[in-house]
Amino acid sequence: MSRFLKLALLASTLASPLAAEPLGLGRAATPEEIALWDIDVRPDGLGLPAGSGDVMTGDKIYTEKCSACHGVFGEGTGRWPVLAGGQGSLSDARPVKTIGSYWPYLSTVYDYVNRAMPFGNAQSLTDDEVYAITAYLLYLNDEVDDDFVLSSENFAEARLPNEDGFKPDDRMEVEFPAFSEEPCMTDCKPEVEITMRAAVLDVTPEETAAKEAAEKAEAETPEPAAEEAATTEEAPATEEAAAPEEAPAEAPVEVAEAPAADPAMIKAGSKVFRKCKSCHQIGAKAKNRVGPVLNGIVDGPAGAVDGFRYSKAMEAAAEEGLVWSHDELSAFLADPKGYMKGTKMSFRGVRKEEDIDALIAYLRDASE
Secondary structure, three states, rough: HHHHHHHHHHHHHHHHHHHHHOOOOOOOOOOOOOOHHHHOOOOOOOOOOOOOHHHHHHHHHHHHOOOHHHHOOOOOOOOOOOOOOOOOOOOOOOOOOOOOOOOOOOOHHHHHHHHHOOOOOOOOOOHHHHHHHHHHHHHOOOOOOOEEEEEOOOOOHHHHHHHHHOOOOOOOHHHHHHHHHHOOOOOOOOOOOOOOOOOOOOOOOHHHHHHHHHHHHHOOOOOOOOHHHOOOOOOOOOOOOOOOOOOOOOOOOOOOOOOOOOOHHHHHHHHHHOOOOOOOOOOOOOOOOOOOOOOOOOEEEHHHHHHHOOHHHHHHHOOOOEOOOHHHHHHHOOHHHOOOOOOOOOOOOOOOHHHHHHHHHHHHHHHO
């Protein structure tokens, strides 16, 4: 019997009333087996296991198991997905869709990490580790502070910025009826009116009209008369140039001093610096790592750390005399790649102005 006949016979058998009866194959799944598959989590927290995890623990787990693909700061390496940043980019030509800019519910984050991560070793994380990584991803997107603890108790209280950017799928009620109607094939309009004709078959009427208008405007523009051009002669230069007046003495430039930092601000800055310490060190025993040591960076010259290989963009800025004043450093920390195109610093930036001021206060204090 040919393969086609076998398939045809199988199809006819399955279509028969006999196939509707139980085939007697397999067995009913046990509650324990069903529980292993029933791991989805709803936006209201339904389906969450008991447990908790904090940001700092999530930082360690993420660095060990996630950063190789998603980057130290969630910026993504190679073609791996970006997890942080992108706020305000959804209307751009190339939006950055991240947890902080696009995802609507935190339950989606938890569910995906729990179900599919880490890559190549899915579902190897404990419940508490998933909570910790989810908390850390919130922290990377500036949604929580570094002392935040995520748990099954407060999970439903978390709200992502783009939650209201989604709407229910109403296509079955709104679009489907319209597309299900019998299409009109004849006499669909009471009358047809020709509004424009193309002068050339391969050119649209809009392009033709624009071209004709441009040619007409060019033809109507008068050329400057030769006589007028000839009369515009330069005034003869005087034999003796007037002696330049002595410029008044320049007043000394007052350099605005950075705002004095109090101990509370320095302490707050040390917490913000946790976002930097995976690449930078500061203090007496600091060494260059992924980024240069930061001793003396405040009010110091850019690109001045010996032994560190800077990007060409930073080297060019250093040659032009860039100094990391409070204002310049603030602008760089807020948006490194926007401030300096070509920088190797992959960090997306510090969003809050008060965090930037605190971080600069800490950098100044830790360098002394």
